Amino acid sequence: MSVDAGTLAVGFDELAVLKRLALDGAHRGEVKVSCRSLGEDLGVSTQTASRRLQALEDAECISREKVGDGQFVELTETGIGLLKREYEDYRAIFEQKGSLSLAGTITTGMGEGRHYVTLPGYKVQFEEKLGYDPYPGTLNVTLSAASKRERSGMASLEGVDITAWEDEERTYGGATCYPAVIESTDGHTFERAHVIEPDRTHHDTAELEIIAPERVRDELGLLDGDEVSVYVESA
Ligand SMILES: Cc1cc2nc3c(=O)[nH]c(=O)nc-3n(C[C@H](O)[C@H](O)[C@H](O)COP(=O)(O)O)c2cc1C
Ligand SMILES: Nc1ccn([C@@H]2O[C@H](COP(=O)(O)OP(=O)(O)O)[C@@H](O)[C@H]2O)c(=O)n1
Ligand SMILES: [Mg+2]
Structure with missing residues (x-):
């Protein structure tokens, strides 16, 4: 090898x-x-x-x-x-069982998050399963190379299933949500957020999408390129 x-x-x-x-x-x-x-x-x-x-x-x-x-x-x-790389692997093996610590930078996406998050078939499920009506959009975080690899560990966490649905025109894919805390470099945190992993997406695994009841950019004063840590836990 x-x-x-x-x-x-x-x-x-x-x-x-x-x-x-x-x-x-x-x-x-x-x-x-x-x-x-x-x-x-x-x-x-x-x-x-x-x-x-x-x-x-x-x-x-x-x-x-x-x-x-x-x-x-x-x-x-x-x-x-x-x-x-070896170090990150050992960290993933031995540290923080049941939670993941990811790092990345704030980015502007394709402007589609807003559209999907506000669709009634999703909105109802967010309210019922997450307990809030999300701010219309997804906060996009481009993960570091190490975090991109560690992200696969999310599959072993307990997630909230958002189920697929359809209207007269088309079908909409399901998604999985994981409770997450976002921390900016000045040490401020936003606690009531979820990482959302849509079953269908145009992004690759380096892009993490987050939903929350508030506009996290405003809450933490985040601009494109700012670094954040995202602590992901089991639901
Ligand atoms: C709740 C939710 C549901 C989604 N469902 C679909 C879908 O059914 N089909 C699809 O092509 N993309 C779906 N997407 C993914 C979007 O197409 C896109 O990859 C991404 O959300 C764009 O985010 P951005 O505008 O923040 O870059 C979904 C995204 C979210 C947040
Ligand atoms: N909870 C949220 C959701 C989105 N946002 C931001 O709100 C805007 C709209 O989200 P979007 O997903 O439609 O747009 P992009 O992520 O594609 O830029 C973006 O600037 C997001 O970064 C936020 O600050 N907090
Ligand atoms: Mg987005």
């Missing part, structure tokens, strides 16, 4: 070297490394340690400068990015 780093593949053996280097501080700046002590730390031969460093350099995960009795090694942005 391997993970992509740039054009070359970095295997889990190399990832272990990357982690070892970062534990020595190589993600913050140059550290002096010898292949022999690296090999001893990892339980492999000096030659194997040397080969793995070469693979990491080829994949542009580290930069290094050889000196007489060893080398100075530093993690690159690509290398740090690979470790962060």
Whole structure:
């Protein structure tokens, strides 16, 4: 198995070297490394340690400068990015069971949210199942790369089912709502919101849509590009 780093593949053996280097501080700046002590730390031969460093350099995960009795090694942005991906996975596994913490930026969407949210077939269900009449629209949040991946964890939370319905002209798809709290970077929170995942949507998984009884932009003073955290829970 391997993970992509740039054009070359970095295997889990190399990832272990990357982690070892970062534990020595190589993600913050140059550290002096010898292949022999690296090999001893990892339980492999000096030659194997040397080969793995070469693979990491080829994949542009580290930069290094050889000196007489060893080398100075530093993690690159690509290398740090690979470790962060691992970190996010472990966070998803061990932290905050039953809730998700997502991060992203406020964006303007296609202006369709308003139309759908106010349709009578949905409006009635929101009032009955969520306990409020939503502000007409959806607050769109473009998720960071890590949060886009973590978003799939929402499927394991308990959601409120909004069922499909139809009028004389067409059918409308169902949706799932999850209770959510939105926090702006100045620490203010909006508590009474829901992430809404329509079964049919024109957005990809990087786009999160939120409904609430109030206009959240006004409540939290949010403009396009502002960062927010969205804490999603089970219903
Ligand atoms: C409650 C609700 C129901 C929706 N139902 C449908 C649907 O039946 N068919 C469809 O193509 N899109 C549906 N959508 C998704 C919209 O087409 C669109 O992807 C999205 O909501 C646009 O949001 P934006 O204007 O904020 O960018 C629905 C959206 C919401 C909020
Ligand atoms: N609870 C809500 C719902 C929408 N909104 C905003 O209200 C406007 C109308 O929502 P919309 O979904 O029709 O429009 P876009 O998200 O496509 O821009 C947008 O500016 C949303 O960001 C909000 O601030 N709070
Ligand atoms: Mg919207």
